């Protein structure tokens with residue numbers, strides 16, 4: 001069965017973008033078969049519609065000649081957002097993934113081409129957690145772009161203007177969007193995706209207490225990384241509170257991950273939040289984030305250290321801090337040099353090394369590089385997928401992908417089913433903890449920190465049950481209709497709440 005999915009996609013063309021285009025067209029022309037492929041051949045389809053291909057698809061989106069599935073809301077059409085929502089053909093929408101295209105993966109400002117990221121991410125709600133595609137809506141807030149090349153391209157479909165200089169104009173537009181969504185539907189889950197750093201933090205802070213919303217780059221990435229780290233610690237047998245964690249990068253992902261790790265240490269080991277934060281060291285393009293710096297953005301300040309020298313390079317920082325864990329969220333390809341990897345190997349019996357930057361071309365190192373440099377001792381997870389390595393004994397080592405899709409679709413679907421008022425930070429902790437326990441000892445043995453993605457719907461059902469229990473217990477959501485009293489039955493109930501297309505009858509005769 002699984003080979004069929006691969007064979008079909010191979011037949012669509014040699015290049016990833018050929019497969020992407022094929023799947024986009026299939027969704028339009030043979031929707032049921034598209035969803036059969038997505039839901040029954042998920043592992044084969046996902047890399048073609050999501051990371052790593054989606055990065056290139058967004059860069060080329062204006063030239064792909066595909067019809068946008070999602071809704072564009074343009075800054076020059078402001079004060080009419082509610083009317084535009086009401087005119088949209090989908091009437092019962094429960095999940096929105098929204099971007100403004102300013103920071104697409106590690107690729108920068110892609111303006112209206114960012115629609116591709118909302119469209120890609122929303123498919124994961126269906127594939128991974130069984131949300132009915134009929135209730136899912138990708139949105140792109142087109143506020144212009146500072147990418148002049150794109151703006152001037154004859155095929156570019158977005159607003160041909162730079163992003164607004166005045167923050168107030170932007171903020172009012174986002175506020176109008178949030179209020180319009182609330183006026184449009186009784187309950188909506190809103191996922192913020194790939195906003196620029198400053199706006200991402202500000203928007204989340206502003207709306208998180210009053211809306212059922214989260215930011216996947218800050219919170220989803222944090223949860224999957226914490227899950228990977230907790231699973232790695234099952235192998236080393238060490239405590240989270242005893243780790244020294246060095247981040248290359250100090251943006252949304254870094255501060256999101258560092259905050260959730262600190263929160264987890266605080267909850268598990270009773271350290272106060274400030275002491276827990278000191279387990280995390282951030283490094284930006286100017287060097288280590290230390291207290292003596294006067295140029296630190298707001299979100300970095302809680303992680304500034306006064307007890308380490310102001311190292312300018314990663315290798316200096318590794319030597320000074322002696323990290324047990326190295327996390328790459330820098331979008332700097334090959335930043336984990338052989339020297340850095342060798343230093344991590346000298347310092348640790350089992351170095352934990354997570355090059356998380358997306359897409360693959362921006363990863364801080366490959367699995368092969370980390371595996372070879374550490375003599376196979378590395379505990380590894382990456383943002384984009386890498387190939388398996390077969391060692392000299394013939395044992396296959398599968399590099400786990402710290403794929404946000406293990407977390408956000410399940411957390412989001414739980415929030416939808418419970419109609420949660422908001423999504424507190426604790427839910428991401430609960431989801432990460434649950435996921436971190438799921439790899440079997442045999443899977444951990446060969447480096448797989450998570451169960452295989454092929455089982456994603458069962459995994460999501462467990463995460464949904466844990467997240468739903470938390471939301472209900474916190475008084476934010478209600479027990480979904482028809483779910484049993486007993487919590488033991490909730491994973492099965494979550495599995496039962498998932499939408500699926502009919503099982504495919506082979507062959508896919510009309511493709």
Ligand SMILES: O=C([O-])CC(=O)C(=O)O
Nearest residue numbers: 051105106194217358404
């Ligand atoms: O693609 C992912 O899942 C991670 C992500 O959101 C990003 O890199 O912006």
Ligand SMILES: [Mg+2]
Nearest residue numbers: 105193194217
């Ligand atoms: Mg993202």
